[in-house]
Amino acid sequence: MVMANKGVFQAGFNENNQEFIISGKLRPSNEIELESLLRGIEEAVANVQGRFYLNVKRLAYINNIAFCALHRVIAQLSSRRLDVQFVIVTSSVLGWSTRKFSAIAQRNDNVAVAEYDTEFYPGQSFLEDGGFIPILRNQTRLTWRHERDLLTQHGLQPGTDVADICCGIGDFAVLLKKEFDPSRLLALDHSRSSLEYARKIASDFGLTDIEYVYGDAAELLIADNTFDFVTCRHSLQIFDKPDMILRELFRICKPGGRVYVTNEKNSHCLGEPRADSIQWTYSEVAKLFSHFKMDVEYGPKSGRYLMDTGFEDVKVDTFMVTNRDGDPQDFAAVIQAWEDVYAGQMARDRGDSAEFIARFRQGFQDHISAALHPKGYAGWPIWAASGRKPL
Amino acid sequence: MCSESANELIEVSMRMDDFSSEWMHCDRISSYIARLVAQDRPDPLYYENLFSSAMNELLETVYLNHGSEGDLTCRVRRMDETDVIEIGLPSDEKTSDFYTDVVSALDGRDIEDLYNAALFAAGQRDARLGMFELAVDYKAKITVLTSSGRLTLSTQIAFGGAQ
Numbered sequence: 154m155v156m157a158n159k160g161v162f163q164a165g166f167n168e169n170n171q172e173f174i175i176s177g178k179l180r181p182s183n184e185i186e187l188e189s190l191l192r193g194i195e196e197a198v199a200n201v202q203g204r205f206y207l208n209v210k211r212l213a214y215i216n217n218i219a220f221c222a223l224h225r226v227i228a229q230l231s232s233r234r235l236d237v238q239f240v241i242v243t244s245s246v247l248g249w250s251t252r253k254f255s256a257i258a259q260r261n262d263n264v265a266v267a268e269y270d271t272e273f274y275p276g277q278s279f280l281e282d283g284g285f286i287p288i289l290r291n292q293t294r295l296t297w298r299h300e301r302d303l304l305t306q307h308g309l310q311p312g313t314d315v316a317d318i319c320c321g322i323g324d325f326a327v328l329l330k331k332e333f334d335p336s337r338l339l340a341l342d343h344s345r346s347s348l349e350y351a352r353k354i355a356s357d358f359g360l361t362d363i364e365y366v367y368g369d370a371a372e373l374l375i376a377d378n379t380f381d382f383v384t385c386r387h388s389l390q391i392f393d394k395p396d397m398i399l400r401e402l403f404r405i406c407k408p409g410g411r412v413y414v415t416n417e418k419n420s421h422c423l424g425e426p427r428a429d430s431i432q433w434t435y436s437e438v439a440k441l442f443s444h445f446k447m448d449v450e451y452g453p454k455s456g457r458y459l460m461d462t463g464f465e466d467v468k469v470d471t472f473m474v475t476n477r478d479g480d481p482q483d484f485a486a487v488i489q490a491w492e493d494v495y496a497g498q499m500a501r502d503r504g505d506s507a508e509f510i511a512r513f514r515q516g517f518q519d520h521i522s523a524a525l526h527p528k529g530y531a532g533w534p535i536w537a538a539s540g541r542k543p544l
Numbered sequence: 545m546c547s548e549s550a551n552e553l554i555e556v557s558m559r560m561d562d563f564s565s566e567w568m569h570c571d572r573i574s575s576y577i578a579r580l581v582a583q584d585r586p587d588p589l590y591y592e593n594l595f596s597s598a599m600n601e602l603l604e605t606v607y608l609n610h611g612s613e614g615d616l617t618c619r620v621r622r623m624d625e626t627d628v629i630e631i632g633l634p635s636d637e638k639t640s641d642f643y644t645d646v647v648s649a650l651d652g653r654d655i656e657d658l659y660n661a662a663l664f665a666a667g668q669r670d671a672r673l674g675m676f677e678l679a680v681d682y683k684a685k686i687t688v689l690t691s692s693g694r695l696t697l698s699t700q701i702a703f704g705g706a707q
């Protein structure tokens with residue numbers, strides 16, 4: 154069941170997870186305009202058992218007229234169906250949402266509010282707390298050398314509207330700003346600590362016109378067809394549902410514009426000498442991430458996923474970051490940051506044994522030695538892919 | 545008082561007759577202004593969303609409570625973290641009584657109770673609800689000025705910046 158009102162809001166019930174979803178904008182002049190919506194909720198509740206979810210994560214606006222109506226219906230239904238637990242799912246991205254709906258929960262015993270986007274992705278906590286910052290800071294420095302030219306080949310033009318989704322600490326956005334001077338540059342992430350860091354760096358560099366935005370890549374509050382070029386780097390590989398993110402990237406991209414993604418295939422990191430130990434460790438990295446439902450082997454699959462999402466003119470490139478690119482110390486610092494997080498918190502959380510962790514760490518150390526060895530070679534392959542949204 | 549140091553960001557006006565002929569004007573004006581004033585804030589989308597929510601409540605209140613002849617004006621001025629939304633409207637005795645009464649209620653100790661009572665009222669909608677919400681949830685400071693058939697509703701509001 155789907156209902157809509159003048160393209161302003163959408164609502165529908167998903168029976169499989171007993172979830173009623175309302176999205177868009179609810180600003181009616183009176184309750185009568187909401188009649189079909191309210192009836193829809195009543196009918197949905199009539200058929201549920203156990204838990205009923207009212208998902209308002211993407212309900213961007215509600216006026217008090219609609220809120221009161223919604224409250225009245227939920228209060229009635231919840232007092233009638235004491236056997237059902239009502240859960241209102243809100244989003245932390247909207248400043249008013251959790252607070253406002255919590256008032257309903259406070260007044261009705263079997264109604265609760267859950268702010269979901271923060272708990273939504275497995276492994277998300279690793280990426281969102283401060284531990285990842287050293288990794289990201291070092292990585293971008295190394296990849297930029299390759300990507301600067303690639304971006305042009307993938308269609309990025311100066312003076313256009315650009316968004317970097319899952320921007321991390323925002324260093325890529327700063328580089329984009331300097332090199333391509335976009336007319337608009339929005340950088341979005343779901344980590345408040347990273348964004349704070351990003352804003353500080355930008356202001357240190359005197360860059361005032363990068364819009365650093367808190368948001369959820371799976372449910373962007375950005376209008377359709379907004380940007381000429383949308384980037385999403387090293388991030389599809391960390392979601393368990395990357396296709397959801399890709400659809401959002403597609404949606405916010407203008408027809409004729411392009412979406413550009415980079416991803417890794419971690420098991421293919423390599424080095425000499427001690428190739429075997431290095432290879433073993435990186436195959437284990439891939440397994441470790443997949444334990445947390447993240448696919449760091451995504452790189453070579455990215456072209457296919459872009460096509461499946463509806464992009465055309467899909468281009469796929471690979472480049473290898475190596476110790477020979479510039480200062481080998483920079484590469485060694487990246488590897489050390491990987492070891493710290495992967496063999497630290499992540500391996501611990503998976504419950505790995507001390508022996509495993511020791512061997513796991515050894516591969517990173519061998520990779521560092523290879524990077525710093527005057528005759529050594531250390532490599533980290535990356536897939537850059539982009540596609541055009543059809544006109 | 546603080547108008548000297550405040551930055552004027554935008555002013556729009558239209559005939560009250562036109563404004564009050566179509567409910568969606570509230571939404572359109574608040575969306576338009578929110579988008580504009582949010583641009584310079586650290587997290588523009590977050591700010592825009594809150595600003596539009598607050599401004600829309602004000603406009604809906606005005607839509608339902610105003611005098612007849614004259615213009616609606618909306619002006620936004622900025623003082624650091626705070627924005628001041630000034631809405632000018634034609635006013636008669638009933639209109640000015642309404643706004644003056646609401647504003648004096650906002651200073652009372654029981655404003656949270658009043659807000660909750662209005663929010664969860666069983667019967668008719670309470671016309672003061674939008675302004676109560678701004679005062680309680682957004683800690684807005686709302687004042688009213690009247691002079692010769694017009695009224696200015698001034699709302700100082702800060703959204704705590706982006707988090």
Ligand SMILES: C[S@@+](CC[C@H](N)C(=O)[O-])C[C@H]1O[C@@H](n2cnc3c(N)ncnc32)[C@H](O)[C@@H]1O
Nearest residue numbers: 280281289319320321342343344369370386387
């Ligand atoms: C591996 S990092 C890549 C960051 C950056 N693009 C780079 O290359 O340096 C993944 C980023 O995705 C962010 N992230 C995780 N879940 C997200 C979500 N639901 N919405 C937006 N960003 C999210 C994390 O906070 C993290 O900054």
